[in-house]
Amino acid sequence: MKIPKIDPEELEEMKRNNFRDNLDFIDLYAEWVKKTPNKKWSHEQKVLIDSQIRSANEFRTAQKNRKLTEKRNI
Amino acid sequence: MELQITKKKIEFDKEINELDGLVFDFVKILDTANVRYVLVSGYIAILFGRSRGSEDIDIIIEKIDPTKFEMLWRLLAERFECVNVATPKSAYETYLLTGHSIRFSRKGLFVPNVEVKLPKYELDYWTLDNRKQVVLNGKDAIFISPIELQIPFKLSLGSEKDIGDARYLYDIFKDRLDNKLFMEFLKKLDKEAEFEKLLKK
Numbered sequence: 054m055k056i057p058k059i060d061p062e063e064l065e066e067m068k069r070n071n072f073r074d075n076l077d078f079i080d081l082y083a084e085w086v087k088k089t090p091n092k093k094w095s096h097e098q099k100v101l102i103d104s105q106i107r108s109a110n111e112f113r114t115a116q117k118n119r120k121l122t123e124k125r126n127i
Numbered sequence: 128m129e130l131q132i133t134k135k136k137i138e139f140d141k142e143i144n145e146l147d148g149l150v151f152d153f154v155k156i157l158d159t160a161n162v163r164y165v166l167v168s169g170y171i172a173i174l175f176g177r178s179r180g181s182e183d184i185d186i187i188i189e190k191i192d193p194t195k196f197e198m199l200w201r202l203l204a205e206r207f208e209c210v211n212v213a214t215p216k217s218a219y220e221t222y223l224l225t226g227h228s229i230r231f232s233r234k235g236l237f238v239p240n241v242e243v244k245l246p247k248y249e250l251d252y253w254t255l256d257n258r259k260q261v262v263l264n265g266k267d268a269i270f271i272s273p274i275e276l277q278i279p280f281k282l283s284l285g286s287e288k289d290i291g292d293a294r295y296l297y298d299i300f301k302d303r304l305d306n307k308l309f310m311e312f313l314k315k316l317d318k319e320a321e322f323e324k325l326l327k328k
Contacts, residue, residue, distance in 0.1 A: 092142065095140075
C-alpha cells in the first residue's frame with residue numbers, strides 16, 4: 054500500500070479547519086437548543102448520552118468476559 | 128430552551144439522562160451527610176444541553192474532618208463504589224488531603240463516575256462560597272459553579288473539548304451573564320484575547 058506524502062503545514066491547516074467547523078457546529082446546535090422546547094432537546098440529549106454510557110459499559114463487560122474465557126482456556 | 132434565571136438560582140425542566148441521574152443520586156447523599164459541594168467543569172455544559180457524553184462528573188466538596196468523611200464514605204458505599212481507592216482512610220489521607228481525587232461509580236459500573244476533590248486553590252473556595260442553585264423539574268436541586276467563572280475557566284483549560292464547552296455556555300448564556308463578574312474572571316485568568324478570538328463573534 055502506498056502511503057501519501059504528508060505535508061505538516063497541510064496537516065495544521067486541516068486541524069485548524071476541523072476545529073473551526075466544530076465551533077461553527079456548536080453555534081448552530083446552541084441556536085437550535087435555544088429555540089427548541091426543553092422537552093425535545095433534552096430527549097435528544099438523553100438518547101445520545103444514555104447510548105454512549107450503555108456502549109461504554111457493554112464494551113467493558115465484553116472485555117472482562119473475554120479475559121475470563123481466555124483464563125479458563127489456559 | 129426555557130430557563131428562569133434569578134440572582135440566586137436557575138430553574139428549568141428537562142428529561143433526565145444517565146449523567147443527570149448519577150449527579151442527583153450522588154448529591155442527595157452529600158446533602159444527607161450535610162456536606163457542601165459544587166459541581167464544576169464539563170458537566171455544567173452538559174446540564175444545559177451540550178450534546179456530548181462524559182466519563183466523569185467533577186465535584187468539589189468542602190474540607191471535612193476524617194470522622195465526617197468516614198460517615199460520608201459509609202453512606203456512599205450503600206449505592207456507589209470507589210473505583211480507585213479501597214478504604215476511607217487511604218481515600219482521605221493518601222488522596223484527598225494530598226490534592227488527588229477519588230472516583231465513585233454506580234456499583235458494578237466503571238463509567239460514568241463522580242470525581243471528588245477537596246478545595247485546594249483560592250478559586251475552588253470562591254466557587255464553593257458562590258455556588259449557584261439549579262432546580263430541575265421543580266424538585267431536584269443541585270449546586271453548580273457560576274457560569275461567569277466556568278466560561279473563562281474552560282478557556283484556560285484550553286483543549287478543544289474545553290473550548291467547545293466555553294463556546295456552548297457563552298452561546299446559551301451571553302445575554303444573561305453578570306458581565307462585570309464575567310469580565311473580571313476573564314481578566315484574572317488572562318483569557319481576554321482568547322475570548323475575543325474564540326467566543327465573541
